[in-house]
Amino acid sequence: MKITIIGTGYVGLVTGACLAEIGNDVFCFDVDERKIAILNDGGVPIHEPGLAEVIARNRAAGRIRFSTDVDASVMHGDVQFIAVGTPPDEDGSADLQYVLAAARAIGARMNGFKVIVDKSTVPVGTAKRVSEALAGELARRNEAHGFSVVSNPEFLKEGAAVEDFMRPDRIVLGCDDDENGQRARAMMKQLYSPFNRNHERTMYMDVRSAEFTKYAANAMLATRISFMNELANLADEVGADIEYVRRGIGSDPRIGYSFLYAGCGYGGSCFPKDVQALIRTASEHGHDLKVLNAVEAVNERQKNVLVDKILNELGSDLTGKTFAVWGLAFKPNTDDMREAPSRPLIAALLRKGASVRAYDPVALDEAKRVFGLDLSGTAEFERLSFQHDPYEATEGADALLIVTEWKEFKSPDFGRLKAQLSAPLVFDGRNLYEPSEMRKQGIKYTAIGRGRVL
Ligand SMILES: NC(=O)c1ccc[n+]([C@@H]2O[C@H](COP(=O)([O-])OP(=O)(O)OC[C@H]3O[C@@H](n4cnc5c(N)ncnc54)[C@H](O)[C@@H]3O)[C@@H](O)[C@H]2O)c1
Ligand SMILES: O=c1ccn([C@@H]2O[C@H](COP(=O)(O)OP(=O)(O)O[C@H]3O[C@H](CO)[C@@H](O)[C@H](O)[C@H]3O)[C@@H](O)[C@H]2O)c(=O)[nH]1
Secondary structure (H helix, E strand, C coil), X not given: CEEEEECCCHHHHHHHHHHHHCCCEEEEXXXXXXXXXXXXXCCCCCCCCCHHHHHHHHHHCCCEEEECCXXXXXXXXXXXXXXXXXXXXXXXXXXXXXXXXXXHHHHCCCCCCEEEEECCCCCCCHHHHHHXXXXXXXXXXXXXXXXXXXXXXXXXCCCCHHHHHHCCCCEEEECCXXXXXXXXXXXXXXXXXXXXXXXXXXXXXXXHHHHHHHHHHHHHHHHHHHHHHHHHHHHHHHCCCHHHHHHHHHCCCCCCCCCXXXXXXXXXXXXXXXXXXXXXXXXXXXXCCHHXXXXXXXXXXXXXXXXXXXXXXXXXCCCCCEEEXXXXXXXXXXXXXXXXXXXXXXXXXXXXXXXXXXXXXXXXXXXXXXXXHHHCCCHHHHCEEXXXXXXXXXXXXXXXXXXCCCHHHCCCCHHHHHHHCCCCEEEECCCCCXXXXXXXXXXXXXXXXCCCCC
C-alpha cells in the first residue's frame, strides 16, 4: 500500500520504517530540514534500538524515502498518517496546531480518496476538527474528494519502539460508520493484517472512544507509578522495603508486575503531557479528575525526593560538593531528554552550590543541548560537566547519583567506585542495588522506599 507519514519523529519514523518492513511503499515527510537531511545521508536522528537497521534495509529495497516536499508527500499516500507532536499548551491542554497544519496541508493538495490517520495522541473530538480542516481546504479549492479520518493511537514505548510496533499488544482503530468510514476501515484492516496473523489484535471502535483509549492507557500507567512512589515514601518512614512490597503485590494477577517500579518520578514526552491534557479535557467538561490531579502532584514532588535525601544527609549548603550523575535520558535505551527527571534534579543541585559531573551512555549530546537551553549564561552552568566514561564522573566526587536504570549501571565495580568517591555514598533514584550488598561493600546507600539511610 502507498503510505505517507507526516512527522518523522519517534512515532512517525518508527511507524514508517515498520510499515515499509512489511512491504509497503512509504514516504516520510517532515518540515524539519535537519532531520530529513540526516535521514537522507543514511543516518537516524534519534537513538532507538534496531531502527537504523530497519531503515537501512528498507531504503536499500526502495520501500522508504524521506523528504521535505509536501506536494509529493500528499500525492504519494492513499493512507496519510499524521504523527506530529501534540505538546502541552500553557494551560496543559494538547496544542493541536501541528496536527491541524498537517490536515490543512493534506486538504490543500489531495486529489482523490484519502484515509487520514491520527497517530498523534489527540484529545477526544480532534478527528472531527481534522475533518473540518480538510473539508475547509477542499471547499476553498472548490474541489470534492472523499476522505475519512481514522483514529489509530500509538502505544509504543521509547527504547523498545520497533519491537512494540512489530509486536503490538493491540491495534486500536476508531472509524466512522458512514460509507467513507467503512472504506477507510477496510483499508486499515488490510494494512494491519500482517500484525494479526498469530491472533487478532485489532480492536475496532468509534473514533471518540479510540481517542479516549490512548489517554486512559497513559493515565492508568502513570497512576500506578505515582501510587508506588507515594507508598515508597511511606515505606521509608515505616522502615519497609518497597521492592519486597512490589513483588508481593505484583504476584497477584489482578495487579501484575508491570509499571510498579518506584523511582525518582516519571518523565518523557507522554505521561506528563497526557495526564495534564486529560485533566484539562475533564475541566472543560466541568469535571475535576481528583485521582489524576494527585498523580501529577505526587510526580512533581517525587522529582525532588533524591535532592531531599541528599540535603538530609549532607546539609542544606552543597557549595564545594561534587556529584557524579549516572543516567540523563528519561529512561534507558533512548537519548530522549523530554521531561527527564535528571533535569530538575541537576538544576536543584547546581542551585544549591554543587558541581555535577554527568554521564549517560547515549544521551550526552542531547543533554548538552537541553541543559544549554535550560541554563546557559548562568553561573550554575559553569559547574556542570559531561563525561564520556562513568568512572571519570565518579573520580573524587562526594557521592554518586543514579537517575536512569541503564543496564550498564546494574553491576558496577563497587570496589573501584568506593576507591574513587571521596566518601562512599550512593543515592539511587532507580533502586538498582540490594541494600544488604551495599552494606557488605561498605557503601552508604540511599534508594527510594528501601528504608532510611543505611
Ligand atoms: N514518543 C513516543 O513514545 C510516543 C508514543 C506514542 C504516541 N506518541 C504521540 O505521537 C505524537 C508524536 O510524538 P513524537 O514523540 O514522535 O514527536 P516528535 O517531536 O519526535 O516528532 C514530531 C515531528 O513532527 C514534525 N512536524 C511538526 N509539524 C509538522 C508538519 N506540519 N508537517 C510535517 N511534520 C511536522 C516535527 O518536525 C517532528 O519531527 C505525539 O502526539 C505523541 O504524544 C508519542
Ligand atoms: O514502573 C515504572 C515504569 C516506568 N517508569 C517511568 O515512567 C516513564 C515512562 O516510561 P515508559 O512508559 O516506559 O516510556 P514512554 O516511552 O514514555 O512510553 C509511555 O508513553 C508512550 C507515549 O504515549 C506510550 O505509547 C507508551 O505505551 C507508554 O508506556 C519513565 O520516566 C520511566 O522511568 C517508572 O518510574 N516506573
